[in-house]
Amino acid sequence: ELYVCLRELRSSTTSVSSDTSVPPAQGPNATASRRMPGAIIIGVRKGGTRALLEMLNLHPDIEVAKAEVHYFNLDENFRKGLDWYRAQMPLTLPGQVTVEKTPGYFTAPLAPSRMWSTNPAVKLLLIIRDPAERLVSDYTQVLHNRLQQNKPYQPLEELLLRKGRINPNYKALQRSLYHQHLARWLEFFPKEQIHIVDGEALIRNPFPELQKAEKFLELPPRITQDNFYFNTTKGFYCLLSEGHDKCLDESKGRPHAPLSNEVFQKLCRYLWVPNQIFFRMVGRTFKWC
Ligand SMILES: Nc1ncnc2c1ncn2[C@@H]1O[C@H](COP(=O)(O)OS(=O)(=O)O)[C@@H](OP(=O)(O)O)[C@H]1O
Numbered sequence: 001e002l003y004v005c006l007r008e009l010r011s012s013t014t015s016v017s018s019d020t021s022v023p024p025a026q027g028p029n030a031t032a033s034r035r036m037p038g039a040i041i042i043g044v045r046k047g048g049t050r051a052l053l054e055m056l057n058l059h060p061d062i063e064v065a066k067a068e069v070h071y072f073n074l075d076e077n078f079r080k081g082l083d084w085y086r087a088q089m090p091l092t093l094p095g096q097v098t099v100e101k102t103p104g105y106f107t108a109p110l111a112p113s114r115m116w117s118t119n120p121a122v123k124l125l126l127i128i129r130d131p132a133e134r135l136v137s138d139y140t141q142v143l144h145n146r147l148q149q150n151k152p153y154q155p156l157e158e159l160l161l162r163k164g165r166i167n168p169n170y171k172a173l174q175r176s177l178y179h180q181h182l183a184r185w186l187e188f189f190p191k192e193q194i195h196i197v198d199g200e201a202l203i204r205n206p207f208p209e210l211q212k213a214e215k216f217l218e219l220p221p222r223i224t225q226d227n228f229y230f231n232t233t234k235g236f237y238c239l240l241s242e243g244h245d246k247c248l249d250e251s252k253g254r255p256h257a258p259l260s261n262e263v264f265q266k267l268c269r270y271l272w273v274p275n276q277i278f279f280r281m282v283g284r285t286f287k288w289c
Pocket residue numbers: 044045046047048049050051103137141202203236237238248251252253254
């Protein structure tokens with residue numbers, strides 16, 4: 001009841017400004033306030049970060065920042081300071097964990113050191129997927145934005161290849177070199193503080209990935225298989241909670257831009273070594289192309 005009450009309170013107080021305590025939601029000791037995140041989904045872009053955040057939010061002890069915060073990766077936000085950051089967080093009760101997601105953190109050079117000096121105990125969640133698929137999804141997202149703004153665009157092949165070879169300067173390719181980015185995080189955070197979620201496994205069957213995430217966050221198991229059902233129209237799992245049914249919006253799971261099989265295979269060959277390095281770093285393998 002307390003949590004239901006808190007959720008209602010939260011939706012009716014969206015303009016509560018920074019710090020943050022409001023009168024007790026219910027009961028003598030329950031003080032709802034905006035707290036720093038105990039866990040952050042740091043990426044990767046197009047890895048399934050929104051799905052993971054929404055699914056974690058099913059847990060009664062988790063409250064999430066709905067919008068991406070972009071505090072540790074964008075200088076103009078980082079300069080606004082911690083009070084600004086905290087003000088972006090949802091209201092929580094003591095004992096609840098605040099979670100935010102900003103996929104851009106994973107590849108941002110300064111994010112690991114900034115995050116570490118802000119809270120060296122923060123738990124990090126990293127959701128990854130086949131880096132070749134991720135690249136195509138990344139391109140598709142940019143293409144969609146450009147089409148919407150009536151801006152010109154280049155076909156994926158033109159960006160991905162230079163004189164018939166994979167172009168190492170293509171930004172979406174660089175974002176798929178997971179080992180390079182993870183290495184920067186490991187300069188600051190111990191491996192045990194970074195939980196890796198398998199993005200493809202989350203699509204196939206979200207529940208086991210959520211069980212592992214609950215464990216990592218040291219929360220009692222509250223998410224159940226009944227919180228998920230496969231929506232054949234959407235082609236993905238959707239969420240069920242307190243009688244409400246929720247699928248992610250149409251920007252998630254849209255058809256990918258075309259890429260010839262020949263170029264896709266070239267990309268896979270290019271990524272083979274980086275992937276092997278990444279597997280060694282994390283001590284597990286993934287069935288990527
Ligand atoms: N349940 C469910 N419903 C819909 N979509 C799902 C789901 N689980 C994972 N995904 C995958 O999430 C991909 C988008 O990833 P992100 O949310 O990280 O994208 S973003 O970086 O925030 O733009 C998105 O990638 P694309 O399929 O390439 O669009 C989805 O495949």
